[in-house]
Amino acid sequence: MQRKVRSSFLADMKLMILILLLVEFVRGAVLVSLLPIYGSAQLGLTADVIGIAISAHYITDTVLKIGIGYLLDRFSMKRIVQAGLVISLIGVGLMPFSTLPWMFIGSSALYGIGMSPIWIACLMKVPEEQRATGMGYLYTVWLLGLGSGPIVCNILLDYSYSFTYWLLAVLSALAAAFSFLIRRDDVGVPLARIPLRRQWKALRIKLIRMRMLLPGMILQTMAASMLVPILPAFAADRLHLSGTQYSILLTAGGLFAVLGLVPMGKLSDKLGGRRGFLAIGFILFAFGLYALAWEPSFWYCLIIAIGLGLSYSAILPSWNALLAAYVPQKQEGVGWGLLSTFEGVGVMIGPIVGGVIATASGDTAVFWTSAIIFLLIGLFYAMLRQIGVRE
Numbered sequence: 001m002q003r004k005v006r007s008s009f010l011a012d013m014k015l016m017i018l019i020l021l022l023v024e025f026v027r028g029a030v031l032v033s034l035l036p037i038y039g040s041a042q043l044g045l046t047a048d049v050i051g052i053a054i055s056a057h058y059i060t061d062t063v064l065k066i067g068i069g070y071l072l073d074r075f076s077m078k079r080i081v082q083a084g085l086v087i088s089l090i091g092v093g094l095m096p097f098s099t100l101p102w103m104f105i106g107s108s109a110l111y112g113i114g115m116s117p118i119w120i121a122c123l124m125k126v127p128e129e130q131r132a133t134g135m136g137y138l139y140t141v142w143l144l145g146l147g148s149g150p151i152v153c154n155i156l157l158d159y160s161y162s163f164t165y166w167l168l169a170v171l172s173a174l175a176a177a178f179s180f181l182i183r184r185d186d187v188g189v190p191l192a193r194i195p196l197r198r199q200w201k202a203l204r205i206k207l208i209r210m211r212m213l214l215p216g217m218i219l220q221t222m223a224a225s226m227l228v229p230i231l232p233a234f235a236a237d238r239l240h241l242s243g244t245q246y247s248i249l250l251t252a253g254g255l256f257a258v259l260g261l262v263p264m265g266k267l268s269d270k271l272g273g274r275r276g277f278l279a280i281g282f283i284l285f286a287f288g289l290y291a292l293a294w295e296p297s298f299w300y301c302l303i304i305a306i307g308l309g310l311s312y313s314a315i316l317p318s319w320n321a322l323l324a325a326y327v328p329q330k331q332e333g334v335g336w337g338l339l340s341t342f343e344g345v346g347v348m349i350g351p352i353v354g355g356v357i358a359t360a361s362g363d364t365a366v367f368w369t370s371a372i373i374f375l376l377i378g379l380f381y382a383m384l385r386q387i388g389v390r391e
Contacts, residue, residue, distance in 0.1 A: 015178060015181060015182055016081075016118060016121060016122060016182070017122065017138075017141050018178060019081070019085070019118055019175050019178050019179055020118050020119065020122055020141060020142065020145065021141055021144060021145040022145065022171050022172075022174055022175040022178070023085070023088075023114075023115065023118060023145070023172075023175050024141075024142050024144075024145030024146040024149065025145040025146070025148055025149040025152075025171060026092070026149060026168050026171050026172050026175070027115060027145075027146065027149065028145065028146035028147060028148070028149030028150050028153075029149035029150055029152065029153035029164075029168055030092070030095075030108075030111065030149075030168060031054055031057060031228060032149070032150035032153075032228060032231065032232070033149075033150045033153035033154050033157060033232065034095075034153055034157075034164065034165070034168065035050060035053055035054060035104075035108060036050050036054075036228070036229055036230075036231070036232050036233070037154075037157055037232055038095075038157075038161060038165075039053065039104060040233070045101060045104065046355075046359065047229050047230060047233070047355045047358045047359050048352070048355040048356055048358075048359050049101050049104070049105075049355075050229045050351075050355060051228075051229040051351040051352050051353075051354055051355025051356070051358075052105055052351070052352055052355070053104050053105045053108040054108065054225075054228055054229060054351040055347075055348050055349065055350070055351045055352045056105045056106070056108045056109035056112065057108045057109060057111055057112035058112060058225070058344060058347040058348045058351070059109065059112070059348045060109045060110070060112035060113050061112040061113070061115045061116055061344060061347075062344025062345060062347065062348055064113060064116055065116050065120070065344060068080065068084075068116045068117050068120060072117065072120055072121060077117070077121050077182075078179070078182045080117045081117045081118050081121060081179050081182070082176070082179045082180060083114075083117075084113060084114030084115070084116065084117045084118070085114045085117075085118070085172075085175055085176040085179050086114070086176050087110065087113045087114045088110075088111050088112075088113060088114030088115065088172060088176075089114075089169075089172045089173055089175075089176050090110060091107050091108070091109075091110035091111030091112070091113070091114075092107075092111055092168065092169050092172045093169060094106075094107040094110065095107045095108075095111075095165065096162075096165055118179075119142075122138055123138070123320075139261050139316050139317065139320070140258050140261045140262060143254055143257055143258050143261070144254075144258060146254075147250060147251075147253075147254025147255075147257070147258070148254070150247075150250055151247040151250045151251050151254070152247075153168070154232075154243045154244075154246055154247045154250070155243060155244060155247050157243065158243040158244075214342055216377050216380060216381070217339075217342045217343050217346070218342060218343070218345050218346040219346060219373055219376075219377055220282070220346065220373075220374070220377050221343045221344070221345075221346030221347045221350065222345075222346030222347070222349055222350040222353065222373070223346075223350065223369075223370040223373035223374055223377075224346075224347075224350065224370070225346065225347045225350025225351050225354070226350045226351065226353050226354030226357070226366055226369065226370050227289075227354060227366060227367070227370055228350070228351050228354065229351050229354050229355045229358065230354055230355070230358045230363045230366050232246070233363060234363040234364075234366075234367070235249075237363070238295050238363060238364065239292075239295055239296075239298070239301060241298060241301075245298055248302070249298075249301055249302060249305045250305075252302055252305045252306050252309065253305035253306065253308050253309040253312075254309060255309065256305075256306045256309030256310050256313070257308075257309035257310070257312045257313045257316075258309075258313075259313070260309065260310050260312075260313025260314065261313045261316060261317060263313075264277065264313045264314050264316075264317055264318070265317030265318075275318075275322075275381050277314045277315070277318040278314075278315055278318055278319060278322075278378075278381045279378050279379075279381040279382035280311075280314060280378070281311045281312070281313075281314035281315035281318075281378070282311075282315060282374050282375070282377045282378030282381065283374075283375060283378035283379070283382070284307065284310075284311040284314075284378075285308060285311040285312065285315070285374050285378075286371045286372070286373075286374035286375035286378060287371070287375075288304050288307050288308040288311060289308075289367050289370050289371035289374065290367075290368075290371040291304050292304055292367055293364050293367035293368050293371065295364075323339050354366045354370075357369060
């Protein structure tokens with residue numbers, strides 16, 4: 001009987017990971033390619049409006065994270081995931097009818113509602129004893145989806161806007177349909193019975209312990225998301241790349257990030273030096289953005305993209321393994337929801353900041369600003385031991 005339950009659980013996890021792959025494929029395609037390119041080329045929207053639309057997606061995603069985490073600790077994960085994906089499908093369905101800026105922003109915001117449940121559900125299931133390794137595997141799936149979406153979308157947009165949109169709409173519908181196939185209605189941790197007041201007290205203690213990490217959580221996601229509204233335009237106008245060349249760069253960066261995630265995660269678990277990985281990763285990432293700001297040729301851009309991918313693979317498993325130490329047991333949903341909310345604050349404001357800087361000072365200024373932020377974060381983690389924060 002126990003073997004049968006375990007087999008059903010593993011089947012559900014595989015299905016959830018497939019859903020995550022589809023969801024992130026569509027999300028990457030929509031946010032990195034479809035919204036910026038369609039909004040600019042087809043609707044004539046400015047960079048700041050596009051930035052607001054992308055931020056609106058992350059605002060709804062972020063604001064709901066704590067509430068969704070709370071619900072996932074108590075109610076059927078299957079139903080919550082289903083509801084979120086159906087709402088996101090509606091958001092995707094409204095995009096081609098969003099002829100006005102407020103409609104464009106609104107459909108993007110609605111699309112963001114359903115992203116949190118499946119992601120938090122997967123985070124809750126990573127085993128504690130091999131946290132960085134498990135995060136490496138999970139983020140490999142996430143990056144495969146998020147990275148391949150813009151690549152495929154960029155190529156298809158060179159030929160047909162309508163076909164690209166309908167492909168993304170069908171994939172969104174498939175993700176929602178697959179959620180109805182989850183067999184176990186209690187996927188996830190056992191329902192928490194801890195009173196809400198005690199849970200918030202435990203979370204508050206954890207947040208006090210990690211207060212030195214909170215500014216970096218917001219700044220690093222803000223610095224990365226600042227690039228989202230201007231990246232396609234920068235590649236075309238400044239780097240003079242075709243859609244295919246841009247896709248090659250995204251492929252190279254994403255491929256080396258994916259290839260490096262699991263080895264970096266295992267090495268981090270083995271050496272136990274997570275903050276060292278973070279410092280090196282952030283500093284190298286800053287120099288990569290600094291180099292791109294000088295508008296190098298395609299082949300230099302390819303080398304830089306590979307370096308950025310490897311830097312990212314050093315950061316991601318160690319960072320999330322570090323955060324996992326601050327998630328209270330039996331409160332994984334609320335804990336991950338709260339931490340994701342802090343990270344999401346940066347993602348919310350980043351596209352707006354990036355769009356405003358680009359409109360005022362040009363796309364290159366966004367790269368310079370982002371590089372400086374990442375450099376400062378890397379130096380901060382490099383000196384973290386000296387200011388009394390324990391490993």
